[in-house]
Amino acid sequence: MKLFVIGNGGREHALVWKLAQSPRVSKIYCAPGNAGIAQLAECVPVQVDDLPGLQAFAKAQSIDLTIVGPELPLSLGIADEFRKAKLRIFGPTRNAARIESSKSFAKELMVREGIPTAASRTFDSMDAAFMWLESCDLPVVVKADGLAQGKGVIICGTKVEAQEAVKSMLSDQQFGEAGAKVVLEEFLEGEELTVMAFADGRTVIPMIPAQDHKRIGEGDTGPNTGGMGAYAPAPLATPELQKRILEEVLYPAIRGLSRTGSPFYGVLYAGLMIKNGKPYTLEFNARFGDPETQVVLPLLQTDLLDIIEAVVEHRLDQIHVAWQKQAAVCVVLTSEGYPGSYPKGLPITGLPEKTTDSVVVFHAGTTESDGAVLTNGGRVLGVTALADTIRSAQQRAYASLAPIKFEGCYYRADVARRALSDLSEN
Ligand SMILES: Nc1ncnc2c1ncn2[C@@H]1O[C@H](COP(=O)(O)OP(=O)(O)O)[C@@H](O)[C@H]1O
Numbered sequence: 001m002k003l004f005v006i007g008n009g010g011r012e013h014a015l016v017w018k019l020a021q022s023p024r025v026s027k028i029y030c031a032p033g034n035a036g037i038a039q040l041a042e043c044v045p046v047q048v049d050d051l052p053g054l055q056a057f058a059k060a061q062s063i064d065l066t067i068v069g070p071e072l073p074l075s076l077g078i079a080d081e082f083r084k085a086k087l088r089i090f091g092p093t094r095n096a097a098r099i100e101s102s103k104s105f106a107k108e109l110m111v112r113e114g115i116p117t118a119a120s121r122t123f124d125s126m127d128a129a130f131m132w133l134e135s136c137d138l139p140v141v142v143k144a145d146g147l148a149q150g151k152g153v154i155i156c157g158t159k160v161e162a163q164e165a166v167k168s169m170l171s172d173q174q175f176g177e178a179g180a181k182v183v184l185e186e187f188l189e190g191e192e193l194t195v196m197a198f199a200d201g202r203t204v205i206p207m208i209p210a211q212d213h214k215r216i217g218e219g220d221t222g223p224n225t226g227g228m229g230a231y232a233p234a235p236l237a238t239p240e241l242q243k244r245i246l247e248e249v250l251y252p253a254i255r256g257l258s259r260t261g262s263p264f265y266g267v268l269y270a271g272l273m274i275k276n277g278k279p280y281t282l283e284f285n286a287r288f289g290d291p292e293t294q295v296v297l298p299l300l301q302t303d304l305l306d307i308i309e310a311v312v313e314h315r316l317d318q319i320h321v322a323w324q325k326q327a328a329v330c331v332v333l334t335s336e337g338y339p340g341s342y343p344k345g346l347p348i349t350g351l352p353e354k355t356t357d358s359v360v361v362f363h364a365g366t367t368e369s370d371g372a373v374l375t376n377g378g379r380v381l382g383v384t385a386l387a388d389t390i391r392s393a394q395q396r397a398y399a400s401l402a403p404i405k406f407e408g409c410y411y412r413a414d415v416a417r418r419a420l421s422d423l424s425e426n
């Protein structure tokens with residue numbers, strides 16, 4: 001089979017890496033890809049939001065199946081367009097992807113289906129939002145309704161901060177269309193957890209629970225990023241909690257979307273806050289998470305193509321998904337200045353010659369020029385290590401990244417530390 005993967009980050013490298021292991025795959029193309037993906041797939045210079053360009057490529061190359069990494073093309077309706085053109089594609093329709101692309105849509109769904117989540121109100125007028133802020137508890141969370149690349153959520157400790165956040169979205173239009181509505185919600189305390197699941201509109205198969213590290217600084221300090229590292233399985237997710245997440249969050253969401261005529265085919269990502277052992281949903285995403293995918297897919301034993309095809313053909317109930325009894329830790333290496341502005345085009349040295357069973361270096365923001373690998377983004381690499389325990393996977397990940405160098409390279413030295421303290425508490 002000829003596959004076409006859309007995207008250019010660590011998530012897409014992990015997808016291509018896993019799919020390349022399938023005996024049924026003869027060739028993988030990736031648009032636009034990166035230097036790491038180029039070792040496994042043929043990269044084509046088409047951008048992820050160029051829907052006509054992507055479709056023309058899939059037609060011209062007689063692609064058997066297209067797999068979408070990022071949210072942007074999904075929210076633009078790539079799955080609808082491909083299906084209309086009789087091209088097989090893995091990913092939800094535009095309507096189903098609203099579970100990610102509109103936080104107010106997701107909130108309405110959660111309330112309708114009884115999915116536990118923070119109490120919230122949606123506003124499109126400043127006056128009404130300000131009035132509500134007069135009597136709400138603090139801190140309060142202000143969220144832009146639409147896609148904002150992880151920058152649309154502001155946790156406000158005072159009423160004035162909350163007013164400023166609302167104004168930046170509704171009046172100053174700092175988030176463009178994405179900020180035309182705001183969701184104001186109750187602040188939840190607890191520990192965050194990610195559970196991704198395969199879904200075919202009816203059946204839901206959860207993946208191994210993971211935790212990521214959103215903040216730039218050690219000890220979860222400083223501004224939010226796309227994600228500085230991840231580990232799986234998360235010790236926080238006991239079998240009992242996993243069962244609750246499946247029954248109280250994932251199944252109700254999938255059923256609710258089907259009932260309203262927008263069945264969800266793809267990967268549903270639940271971003272959860274665990275408080276007193278109970279899962280509250282902070283948000284849904286309509287695709288694989290990054291960096292979580294870089295720890296979850298290496299633990300997947302089943303052929304990913306078999307699962308993806310079962311989703312596309314709506315027969316996920318016939319699939320058994322098996323996982324390795326190991327732990328995985330991924331440490332993300334970033335450019336100096338990230339998540340603010342950062343340089344590009346710096347040479348990277350010390351990359352391992354080849355991947356092993358226990359260490360894979362996934363590329364995110366990299367490019368190749370005259371045989372040299374150069375930095376090309378904020379998040380540059382994700383170094384994933386597998387071992388029998390989280391602790392040894394963590395040690396292996398840090399040992400493996402030590403030889404990798406580029407000017408200004410930064411990473412958090414405390415990835416997976418929380419898992420170790422959760423383990424010692426249990
Ligand atoms: N109600 C809430 N209470 C506490 N923290 C929250 C709440 N909502 C969001 N957050 C924090 O903000 C982060 C981003 O929010 P999220 O809803 O996941 O939006 P996005 O990923 O689109 O930026 C979360 O990972 C969490 O750390």
Ligand SMILES: [Mg+2]
Pocket residue numbers: 271283
């Ligand atoms: Mg999130």
